[in-house]
Amino acid sequence: MITIGYFGSHPLGETCLELLYEHDETEVSAVVTYPEGYDSWWSGSVREVATDLGYPVISTENEDRILDYEIDYIVSVYYPNILGEELLSHPSEGALNLHQAELPRYRGSNVFSHAILNARADDHWKYGTTIHFMAEEVDAGDIVDRKFVDITETDTARSLYEKTREKSVELFKETIPKIVSGEVHDMRISQEEFEGEQYFYPKSSLDGEKEIPLKELCKGDFETVYDKIRALDFPPFKPSYTVVNGQEIHLTLNSYEDLDL
Secondary structure, eight states: OEEEEEEEOHHHHHHHHHHHHHOTTEEEEEEEEOOTTOOOSSSSOHHHHHHHTTOOEEEGGGGGGGGGSOOSEEEEESOSSOOOHHHHTSSSSEEEEEESSOTTTEEESOHHHHHHHHHHHHTOOEEEEEEEEOOSSTTOSOEEEEEEEEOOTTOOHHHHHHHHHHHHHHHHHHHHHHHHHTHHHHTOBOGGGOOSOOEEEOTTTTTTOSBOOHHHHHHSOHHHHHHHHHHTOOTTSOOEEEEETTEEEEEOSSOGGGSOO
């Protein structure tokens, strides 16, 4: 039986936790996630799922309590905090993360948006999701496996997120038996072995980018403006906008009222 300390959030984190619960040879010792009452933009919570499944739950501010458990792996899915050396070295077999982007191409934050912004210039019309071993440097550990979806010219950041989430579930489900067997160690590939563009984006990378001046909207390069509108379209967050006679006009391909948030 493989014992796991699970760190997670988001709907993807809920699904992956349920997959671990359903597997006969994995045992989740404890779940680390947001505190009760956390105000998230998504519905549901890993905390509620963990409680329903009977797992001990640790809040993010007390994450070091996982050190009280003897575990084989830490498994992280959309965990908000960066784990330090003490936590990463605690499990006997290692710490794994499901990163919803192609590594080593996209590290950091806002990667759905930047992948759309970069797709045309890079001629890279695909987006990945990655299982990797965790290192102290963010998103820098050895890669275990990846899966990809196409980026289309009608995708928004939100639609790309949804497509990638489905592919991430496939990847995670396929990886669980390899965690149990230990095959994940044999699959490790250093990120230095991969070629191509590599980007790192901080959480602030889209700050100040949402206003598109009316002049640019009317006379700018059509494809550049169109791609920017799609890249910044992620309900329920405010989309890109222009200002006409002092009034903000939102620029979006989505009908926000139709989305189940």
